Structure formats: structure tokens, C-alpha cells
Amino acid sequence: xxxxxxxxxxxxxxxxxxxxxxxxxxxxxxxxxxxxxxxxxxxxxxxxxxxxxxxxxxxxxxxxxxxxxxxxxxxxxxxxxxxxxxxxxxxxxxxxxxxxxxxxxxxxxxxxxxxxxxxxxxxxxxxxxxxxxxxxxxxxxxxxxxxxxxxxxxxxxxxxxxxxxxxxxxxxxxxxxxxxxxxxxxxxxxxxxxxxxxxxxxxxxxxxxxxxxxxxxxxxxxxxxxxxxxxxxxxxxxxxxxxxxxxxxxxxxxxxxxxxxxxxxxxxxxxxxxxxxxxxxxxxxxxxxxxxxxxxxxxxxxxxxxxxxxxxxxxxxxxxxxxxxxxxxxxxxxxxxxxxxxxxxxxxxxxxxxxx
Numbered sequence: 459x460x461x462x463x464x465x466x467x468x469x470x471x472x473x474x475x476x477x478x479x480x481x482x483x484x485x486x487x488x489x490x491x492x493x494x495x496x497x498x499x500x501x502x503x504x505x506x507x508x509x510x511x512x513x514x515x516x517x518x519x520x521x522x523x524x525x526x527x528x529x530x531x532x533x534x535x536x537x538x539x540x541x542x543x544x545x546x547x548x549x550x551x552x553x554x555x556x557x558x559x560x561x562x563x564x565x566x567x568x569x570x571x572x573x574x575x576x577x578x579x580x581x582x583x584x585x586x587x588x589x590x591x592x593x594x595x596x597x598x599x600x601x602x603x604x605x606x607x608x609x610x611x612x613x614x615x616x617x618x619x620x621x622x623x624x625x626x627x628x629x630x631x632x633x634x635x636x637x638x639x640x641x642x643x644x645x646x647x648x649x650x651x652x653x654x655x656x657x658x659x660x661x662x663x664x665x666x667x668x669x670x671x672x673x674x675x676x677x678x679x680x681x682x683x684x685x686x687x688x689x690x691x692x693x694x695x696x697x698x699x700x701x702x703x704x705x706x707x708x709x710x711x712x713x714x715x716x717x718x719x720x721x722x723x724x725x726x727x728x729x730x731x732x733x734x735x736x737x738x739x740x741x742x743x744x745x746x747x748x749x750x751x752x753x754x755x756x757x758x759x760x761x762x763x764x765x766x767x768x769x770x771x772x773x774x775x776x777x778x779x780x781x782x783x784x785x786x787x788x789x790x791x792x793x794x795x796x797x798x799x800x801x802x803x804x805x806x807x808x809x810x811x812x813x814x
Contacts, residue, residue, distance in 0.1 A: 461488050464514060467501040468493035487512035533628060536560070546628065548597035551587070591617030591624065599624050600758050609775055610757055612783030623754050632751045640746025645792035647749070649784050652756050656788070660795035663741060666733050667803035673730035675807050676723040682714035683811040737803075757782075 461473045467487045473479055478491040482500040489501065502510055534547035540557035552559055589595075595605040599620060607623070608616045626634045639646045644663065647656030689706040692698040698706075719727055764781060768774035 464488060466490045466493055467512070468497060482512070485510050485512045546624075548594050548624075549592055550590070550594050551592045588615040588617045591619075591621035593620065593624060600627055600754060602758065602761055606761065606775070606778060607757065609778040610761055610782030612779060619750075619753075622750055623757075626750060626754065633747045634750040636746055636750045639749030640742050642792075643742055643745045643796070645789055645796060646745065647752070648788040648792035649786070650753055650756075651782070651785050651788060652752060653788065655752050655756070656792055657795075659741070659745070660792065660799070663737060663799045664795065664802055666737050667799040668806060670730045670733045670737070670803050671805075671807040672810070673726040673733070675810055676719065676726070678714050678717040678719070678723075679807065680811045680814055682710050683808050685710045687812060734803075737799075 461477075461479050462475050463472050465472050466489050468489055471490070473488065473490070480489045480491045480494040481487070482489070482502065484506050485500065485502050487500055487502045493501075500506070502512060535544050536547045536549070536559050537544055538552035538557055538559055541552060543552055545552055545559055549559055551557065589608050590604050593599070593604045595603070595608075597604050599607050600623060604620060607620055611619050622634050622636065626632070642649070644656045644660040647659060686707060689698070689703055689710070693700065693703045760781065761778065764774065764777050768777055
């Protein structure tokens with residue numbers, strides 16, 4: 459016990475950090491060593507017979523309870539018994555070392571890339587991770603049990619999407635990178651049965667592509683297209699040979715490419731070039747960064763509708779698997795709309811030029 463600031467029971471002077479303190483072995487009262495030696499007894503000796511016990515006038519500060527550690531989303535923390543990494547409480551396996559989080563033994567029971575496990579056991583564990591993403595099947599993701607979310611997402615590895623959705627919800631992020639959405643754009647939206655989102659994005663791309671095509675129409679472009687068509691017809695009618703045809707196309711292309719646009723035509727060219735960047739770069743980036751955000755909203759909305767329709771668990775789970783998952787047929791629609799955008803950008807301006 460520290461006696462700094464407490465008064466000696468003999469002289470009433472407070473103890474300093476350097477004072478030599480003598481404590482009565484009977485009642486526990488503190489004295490300066492000099493005071494104890496001077497009087498040769500405890501200052502409270504008269505009260506010893508009544509069972510007196512000295513009590514410090516300074517009450518110790520109550521110990522503060524340890525603050526519960528939680529992540530930003532309010533979810534509790536569970537420390538991996540194997541490697542000490544902090545994981546979310548709804549996770550079943552440590553994503554660093556693969557140990558089962560709620561197993562005090564700390565046994566390394568699973569990791570999706572752990573080559574030390576072989577055969578049926580390892581495959582079963584991998585299948586479990588692929589289904590639920592390492593989360594407890596009964597925990598909630600966007601208010602939906604992970605097992606139900608897995609049924610709706612479908613496919614061979616719904617756990618990968620569940621992992622991204624869970625992370626997005628935990629950290630409050632709308633932007634989550636998803637490579638398939640980046641590379642396939644509206645086709646991915648259709649593939650994931652997001653018909654409204656895929657159709658809207660496709661129509662935007664078609665309109666932008668049509669604008670790019672129309673903006674590149676000018677007198678030099680019209681002359682190039684018409685000259686090319688006339689040279690092609692002359693070859694088809696036998697009025698010109700192949701060598702003449704090639705020379706004509708080369709001359710037309712060189713004339714068109716070296717034409718310096720001025721005024722409104724120059725402005726239209728710059729705007730068209732900007733829209734091409736939006737189509738070729740902006741659209742994939744938008745899909746890759748926000749695709750999972752729209753998919754989260756889609757899954758939550760569709761599952762709520764299914765819950766309202768189904769009255770028993772077997773039909774509910776069967777409906778989740780039937781109405782969720784992916785659709786190759788809808789993906790074909792996305793491909794057709796992508797080709798339509800390509801047509802509007804490359805062939806629509808030539809068609810308009812021929813009609814002028």
C-alpha cells in the first residue's frame with residue numbers, strides 16, 4: 459500500500475515518497491520510523507484491546523471495468539486462439555490462420571488454401587467456406603441469415619459474395635470492388651438477374667454510343683463514307699479492279715484523317731472523344747465499384763418478397779434457390795444490348811451519312 463499523502467498517527471505530518479514508514483503489526487496504523495523509535499509504541503495502542511483496526515482516510519479509486527472491444531459496426535471481437543488475430547464474432551474461422559475461432563483448443567482445422575489437409579475432409583471444409591464465406595450460417599448479413607443468403611446467391615462459391623457483402627455492411631462501405639462486374643458490365647447485372655439495373659445501364663450506354671456516333675458526322679466524314687461506298691459498288695459491278703479499289707480507299711482514308719476540323723465540328727469531335735472515354739473507362743469502373751452495392755439491395759428486396767409469399771420453410775428455401783442464382787438467358791440479352799451499343803457507335807454514323 460502507498461502511504462504518500464497520508465498523515466502519521468503520531469505527528470500528523472503527511473508521508474512523502476522518501477519517508478521510511480513503520481506499520482503497527484496489530485492495527486496497521488502507519489508511523490514515521492523516527493516517531494515509532496521515539497515513542498517505542500503504536501500511537502493507537504490504547505485502542506488495541508477493543509479490536510481497533512486502522513483504516514486509510516484515502517479511499518482507493520475503484521477499478522474501471524475493461525471496455526468491451528467492438529468493431530466500428532458494433533459487432534463484437536473474438537480473438538483467434540491460435541494466432542491472436544482479432545476477428546468478427548460472427549466469423550467461424552480465422553481468416554489469417556484458418557483456426558476455428560470458437561474452439562479453445564486453437565486447432566488449425568481449416569483454411570481454404572491449406573494444402574496440408576487432403577482428401578474428403580479438406581474438400582468438405584472448402585465446400586463449407588465456399589457456401590458461407592467463413593461466417594456462422596445463422597448470423598445475419600443485411601438482416602438475412604447467411605444460410606438463406608447463400609441459397610439465393612447460388613452458384614459454386616456464394617461464400618465469396620457473402621464475404622464481400624458482409625465486409626461492406628460491417629464497414630459501411632458502398633464501394634466494394636468486384637472484378638466480374640468490371641469486366642462484363644451490364645452483362646453481369648443481367649447474369650445476376652438484376653434486370654432493371656442491367657437494362658438501365660445498357661440504355662445509358664446505347665444512348666452515349668449513339669451520341670458518339672452522331673457527333674462524329676461532319677462533311678469530311680460524309681465524303682469518306684460515300685466515297686468508300688461508291689468505290690465498293692464499282693468493284694462489285696466490275697467497273698474497277700482491286701488495285702484501283704485499294705488506291706481509292708487509301709486516298710479517301712488519308713484525306714479524312716488529315717482533315718483539320720474547325721468551329722462546331724472541332725467541338726463535336728472533342729465531346730465525342732470525351733463520351734468514348736466515359737463508355738470505355740467510366741462505365742466499367744462504375745460497374746466494378748458499385749455493382750455489389752446494387753446487388754446487395756437487389757438480394758435484400760427479393761428475399762423480402764419471397765418471405766411474404768412463402769408460408770413454410772421447405773417452399774421458402776426452394777423458392778430462394780429457384781428465383782436467385784444466375785441466368786444465362788438474361789446474360790444473352792445483355793450481350794445483345796452491348797452489341798447494340800457497339801452498332802450505334804460504329805455503324806449508325808455511316809448509315810446516317812449515306813442517307814444524307
